[in-house]
Amino acid sequence: MSGVEVDTIRLRGRVKDGESMARLSYQRSSRVLDKVSGDRMVLVGGTDVLRSGARIGVDVQNQGAPEAWVEFSAPKIAIGSNVVALPLDQALDVAREVYDEAGALVDWTDRFEHLRVGRLDLDRDFEQVEHQGPLLAALSKVRAPYNPQTRYFPDPTKGGAVTLTRGPAARWLATLYSKEGEAAHRLRYAQPHEKVRAAADLERAKGRLRYELRLRPEAMGKQLRLVKDLNEDDLTRLRRGYFDRVGYGLEVTGMQRAAALVMEHDEWRVNSRLALLGWLLVESQGMPVEISRNKAAGYRSRCEEIGVTAGEILDMASTSVRLDFNAARMVAA
Secondary structure, three states, X not given: OOOOEEEEEEEEEEEOOHHHHHHOOEEEEEEEEEOOOEEEEEEEEEEEEOOOOOEEEEEEEEOOEEEEEEEEEHHHHHHOXXXXXXEHHHHHHHHHHHHHHHOOOOOEOOOHHHOXXXXXXXXXXXXXXXXXXXXHHHHHHOOOOOOOOOEEEEEHHHOOEEEEEEOOOOOXXXXXXXXXXXXXXXXHOOOHHHHHHHHHHHHHHOOOEEEEXXXXXXXXXXXXXXXXHOOHHHHHHHHHHHHHHOOOOOOXXXXXXXXXXXXXXXXXXXXXXXXXXXXXXXXXXXXXXOOOHHHHHHHHHHHHHHOOOHHHHHHHHOOOEEEEOOOOEEEEO
């Protein structure tokens, strides 16, 4: 299995003084009471965007001491897209470049190796995953060893790509989402000069389901507090550990996926969806049933609306599957 892959990184460190705030394009002030001069406005923060696309900010949230932070997608800076994540060593090379670039606006007093890690997104891509929506819908119903705050939804930040999340977002968040759906959205709204790259990204993302673990300092602990602490072994262990913890590798029965494929179509009446499910069930089991040709044709038409044939749904209903983390594939259970 390859090493750990990284997407978004957020780093934080001390800066020389608060004058860095005045160099940023967007500034935030607060009114304070001065016993001599009365009320006055003082700078308490500021943000900007670096030429690389990384975001930068300065604030005094750490007991009044000025600190700067940078946040960026390492693969977007390195290769212009996050359709694939970067290996840890390459992501840290990008982070150092961003640190140096930010030095034009802020006077760091912490060395790069001593910056604190505020966010780290670890990825694992599963290839050739068919019917991703029904799979995620079924997984959202499966009881896992740790099953908090489960959400299954079309994520507007990813172009409506089907998304499943579990975890307390303030500490960590484990997400499965359709990378193909996100790439299709980006191609749809790409500027003319971006169309070629966006089309290439969509081709690479076809059938790809991404697992992403977003870690905050509370989840990484003291052993992964600073940039110099980041290592393959600990991060690989955390990425796999949370995948198992939230049950993303659990078996999903075929009928669960087939049911999800039908039931997620809210534009149909509930009774119509249940009737279609019943027909699929008896058909998959070869049970005798008396039904008119017109009714059977109507059910097949509904299957066409879903985008699959009745035969494909029946095949789905007969096969249980699971996500194999090591193989990075969906396999028969």
